[in-house]
Amino acid sequence: MAAYDPDDLKILFSLFDANRDGNIAKEEIKELVSFIAGEKAKENDVAKVMQLIDINKDNVISIDEFEVLITKYFPMVPLGARSIFNTFDLNHDGFVDKNEFNQVIKDKAELLNERNIDFFKKILTRDDSDKISYQQFIDSSIQHYRSYIANRDD
Structure with missing residues (x-):
């Protein structure tokens, strides 16, 4: 069993816990499955997920x-947020700057999800900063997901 960083687990959990009540309800699972799949989740799929968890x-x-x-x-799957961030943090200083971002896009674009690329572009161009920390990346990720939940079409 891999030992996950407790903070990464909490961050990942918070992405599911859209109403911030400390639990993930069936409707939140449904929203998450819909978000990931890009289409409305089926009730039987949500029921299977709930039964398992x-x-x-x-x-x-x-x-x-x-x-x-x-x-x-x-057990062997790295949690996405840290793994994505580390892909861009070429010098391992805990920050991703615009030069690192551009280098990764140039060298590894075929290995990256288009959504990850667009997300980093958005974060790096939202203000005058030339770099972001892991915490800023996480905060932006959570804000992005919560914005999706608030603005989705029902």
Whole structure:
């Protein structure tokens, strides 16, 4: 079992917990599946996900149940946020600057998801800063997801 950074697990959990109540409800799972798939989630798919994750059958996913899911079913998969950030942080100083971003795009564009590229472009051009920290990246990621939830078409 891989040991995940507790902060990464909390960040990932918070992306699912759209209403910030400390649990992931069925509707939040539905929203997340829809966001990832790019189409409206089917009820039976959501039910399967809930059945798999909701260990105590209280119809919500706690942080502890979420941690069990991640460590049990994804033991060797790096959590996306840190992995994506590290791809761009070429000199490993904890920041991604515009030069690093451009170098990665030039050298590794075929390996990157277009959404990741667009997201970094947006963060790096939102103000006059020439670089972003991992925490700024995470804050922007959470803000981006919450904006999606608030502005989605029902």
